[in-house]
Each structure stands twice: as C-alpha cells, then as structure tokens.
Amino acid sequence: MAGADGLTPAATAFLDHLAVERGLAAHTVAAYRRDLARYCAFLTEHGRDDLADVTAPDVRDYVLAVRTGSDGRPALAASSTARMVAAVRGWHRFAAVEGWTPGDPAASVKPPSRPRRLPKALRIEQVGALLDAAGQGDGPVPVRDRALLELLYSTGARISEVVGLDVDDLDLETCQVLLRGKGDKQRVVPVGSYAVDAVQAYLVRARPALASRGRGTPALFCNTLGRRLSRQSAWAVLRSAAGRAGLTVAVSPHTLRHSFATHLLAGGADVRVVQELLGHASVTTTQIYTQVTPETLREVYVAAHPRAIG
Template identity: 60%
Template sequence: MGTLLERSMRGWLDHLRVERGASPHTLRAYERDLRRYADHLAGRGIEDPGKVAEGDISDFLATLREGDTDHAPLAASSAARTLVAVRGFHKFLTLEGDTPDDVAAAVPPPKPPQRLPKAIPLDQVERLLAAASVGDTPKSLRDRALLELLYGIGARVTEAVSLDVDDIEFESATVRVLGKGGKERVLPLGRYAAEALSAYLTRARPALATKGAGSAALFLNQRGGRLSRQSAWNVIQETAKRADLPGHLSPHTLRHSFATHLLDGGADVRVVQELLGHASVTTTQIYTMVTVQQLREVFASSHPRAH
C-alpha cells in the first residue's frame, strides 16, 4: 500500500480523476510531479504528510530550480507547474481534514524572467514603412498612414483604430489618444506621420468613406467602416512579408521600437512613460533593459578586451 504520504497522494489523484474529471494527461503530469516531491520528502525521512513543514516545500522548490544529481534544473515556468501539484495536494489534505494547516499555501511560485520587449532596428522600421507606401491606392495610403502613426506616436493598436478624424490636430501637430482606463493623453505628431495622414485623408479616406454609411473613424476598412484591431494586425504582417523582414512583427513591435529608439536617442524615461501612457514608470523601465542589453552586445562584439 506504500507509505501514508504515497496513499494520500493517490487519494488526491483519484479525487481529481473521479470528482474533478481531470484528463489522463493532467493526471500523468501531476503524478510525475508528486513522485519527485515524494522522493524529496523521503530523503528527509518524511513519510507522513502531517509532518511536512513549509520549509520542506520551499527547499523542494529550490531543488527544482537548482537541479540535483538525478534532475536538471527546471525553468521558472516548469518549477511553478510542479509547485501547482504540490499546493493542490496539500490544499486537498487540509480540506479533507487530514492535516490541520495548508503548509504549502504560503510558498510562492517562482517568477518567470522578465521578457524584454521586442524592438526592431531603425533600418528595418524604414524598410517596413517603405513597403507600406508602394502604390497609390486608398488601401496603400491608409496602411502607410497607420504604420507611420503606430511608430510615430507609440500608440497601442486599439488606441490607433479607435481614433476619429477630429482627434488629429494638424495645426498644433498633436494627436488626442484615449488610453487604458479611459485616460486621455495628447501626443506630438511628427512630420512623417503628419504627411502620411494628410495624404490618406485627402486622397484615400473619401473614397473609402463612400462605401459606408458614414463614420467618424480615422482609419476605414474597404467597406467604409472602422478598421478593426485584427485588420490592423493583418496590415503589419502583410507589409512585413513584403519587406522581407525576419521574425514575427505585430503592431506592438512598432510601439516597442518607438520606446526603445527614444531611449537610445537620450529621452528621459519619465517622458517616455507619459508618451506610452504607462501608469507606472516601472513598466517603462523595462525598455531601459533593452538598451542595456544592446550596449552589452556592442561591447562584447567590439571591445578588444571584452572576452
């Protein structure tokens, strides 16, 4: 029958299978995770789940991350998934009254490493914009204006497609954007974006508007209605393909590039925070990590004593 610990683990797995309808794949994954956990506790002479302390679980998590003689170190995401099984098991024991306290509840899962935003170099941005401006059709003029605006003001794609014509002020060279939480910000409009928008509004939007029932939207689709978020994604992906750019590009790529290029050019991080509409400067500081990484790469490849 095994130890009390092993029987308790089997009871939880049976509960998941019968009462919760867990899939065979999920059950196999949890069983594998619990087997490793049981081995860890056995190495400490623990065969009764009631004898497990919070420190035993914290040490198990550390072992997952650092590895041991039988296992390679796990990434934060994989270790967190294993901890989910352990925490589920101990919560079950507490709810069943088998243990007085849930000793795993206070053990936090490891945080995955912060992913750096993806930005593309300026020459690739220029290639993308050049590919969007091929031809003189209403669609090509619209696409060029959309991409120039996304890169020119660092707008989120939802913010860009939500713009109305009246949100563009050519005289003051500004754009009024409604961001997350209904927070409005007024952004400077650069010359390239202004010229692309002017060409679109005078030579393309009227033709698109005749196909619809009338819309205040700045960017219109082929039927005269407001351009959707998904259509904006399609615009950048189709244009990136024509420009023969590597990797997967999205509207957010242009937002990331906007922020990174500003910081590379010496802009203050709090100014970039305001331009992006971030509630906290901590969010914006992620972009400074990108520029530091770029400095490391240049240093490593260029300095004679870097290695």
C-alpha cells in the same frame, strides 16, 4: 459558464463591473470571461458550487493545475498563468467587497513570476523598410496603410488606440493626437512630421473614397466598406507590410510600440517622458526598455576601452 450555475451570478456581476464601472475594453472583458470560465469549471469539478465555499488551497491547486495542465486543459506559460491568476484574484476581491463571500481566499495566492525579457524591437532601417512597404500599390488602401503604420511608430500607441481614433482626435496643425488608453485614460502625444505628412495624404487622397462606401463614420481609419478599421485588420496590414519588406523577424501589433520606446531611449530620452508617451501607469513597466543587450555591451566596450582591441 456551463456547469457552474452556482458560480455564474457572481461571475456575471464581476464582468459587468469590469465593463461598466471600470470601462475595460470589450476584448479585455472577453479574456476575463474565458479565464473565469476555466476557473469555474475547475471549481465545479472539485465540488465547489458556491464561491463562498472556495478556500485558499483551492485557488493554489488551480494555479498548479493551470501550470501543469492537470485539469485536462492545455498547460499555460508563466505569463499566461499570471494573467489568469489576476482574473481570479480580481473576482475574489470583488466578491468579498460586494458581500458575495465572507472573505477573500485568493488574497495570499501569488502568480508565478514572469521571466523578464527584452521586448523585440526592429532596427531603425527595418522600420523604414516596413513603412515603405506599407505604401506600395495603387488606390486608397496603400495610402491608408502607410498612414496607419507611420502613426503607430510616431506615437508609440497601442494598435487598439490608433484604430479607435476619430478624425477629430487628430490635430495636424499642432502635430498632436488624443489617445484613449486602458481604462479609457486619455493622453495627448506629439506626432512626427513623417506621420503628419502620411496622415494628411491619407485624409486628402484616400479616406474620402473609403468613407463614401459606408454610411458615414467619424473613424480616422476606415476599411474598404467605409467602416472603422478593426484591430485584426490593422494587424493584417502590419503582417503584410512586413512580408513585402522581407523582414525575417516576428512582427506583432506591439512591435512598433516596442521599437518606438527603444529608439527614444537609445536617443537619450528620459524614461519618465517615455512612460508618459506610452501611457504606462508605472515607470517600472517602461524601465524594461532600458535593459542593455549583450550586443550593446560589447559594442560600447570595444569602442570605449583603451585595450579592447590590440
């Protein structure tokens, strides 16, 4: 963190705490590092070279700068600002507990409220087209890609959870898989028959050929070099399949997870069951999927009201 030498030791200690004691994923720690680098640069530019000298007004000024871009860097949306504020608050709380500072100046600083938006979910027929498109082509890669996307949609797993799977995490006899979520929290979720068939086909017809190109890996999904498939490569698989399927809507790594939750709830699943399947710590996070769209309201109204249609 150039230009913030007086702040660096406390920041480094906090990042080590996140990685070692809290077990956060490397990409999450990297995001915290970027957020704190911007915050440290702001503090240094305003004459705060020691974390113990930072005040609540300093933190509030920083939040305003992030939202407006007045610190000379790109302005952030409310959701991105909220993430950055979380990093700042976490650092100050850690510093106070560990004795780096006499108090926590960020304790009273609240992040901007995030707009509540419905997650973008694919229609069931769109999911079918996406999965079919993933399996197009010859060789082991299309077989792998179909299994990857089938497993994502069948379990509602995060893309990082699926590429992090080892072969031993999957039990095809009981149709279950062991997922490791945020903070290395584990959960066992069922796997549907379509995904079981796709993964079985991959294990028999494709994985041996892919894995033989490397030095041996326990990873369930391998790349063409015989190594564990990365999140970025899995995302590329999803984008490529969406293009071949002719989908005009935006498709992101979370699209199949959103679709999984939305389709389960639309089919009558209890929200707390979906919460467990998704690995959400709070049911509040899951309840965003229960919001009703205006289109759904209209469809139910037309179908149910005795005088909706003359």
